[in-house]
Amino acid sequence: MCCGAIAFGGAAAQLQTAFSAASGHNADVANAMLGVAFNLAIFAAGVAGAVVISTFNGLVLPALMAGVAAVALFFAIAARRTAFPT
Numbered sequence: 001m002c003c004g005a006i007a008f009g010g011a012a013a014q015l016q017t018a019f020s021a022a023s024g025h026n027a028d029v030a031n032a033m034l035g036v037a038f039n040l041a042i043f044a045a046g047v048a049g050a051v052v053i054s055t056f057n058g059l060v061l062p063a064l065m066a067g068v069a070a071v072a073l074f075f076a077i078a079a080r081r082t083a084f085p086t
């Protein structure tokens with residue numbers, strides 16, 4: 001738990017900064033949607049985890065998480081120019 005907080009603790013502030021910079025005059029709406037996105041992600045991960053574990057066994061989760069991490073890395077690299085302009 002502690003390592004996860006250290007690794008992900010600053011993500012909310014970084015995402016708020018990126019959303020504000022990318023959205024311009026609509027920063028308040030973008031930051032409101034950030035909270036919605038976090039809550040939807042937590043809900044979806046819980047449902048997906050329950051479905052995967054009940055359908056398959058727990059050994060599928062590492063492969064699934066590697067795929068999700070690859071997709072997240074792709075989006076992070078693709079959004080660098082927009083979210084953090086030089």
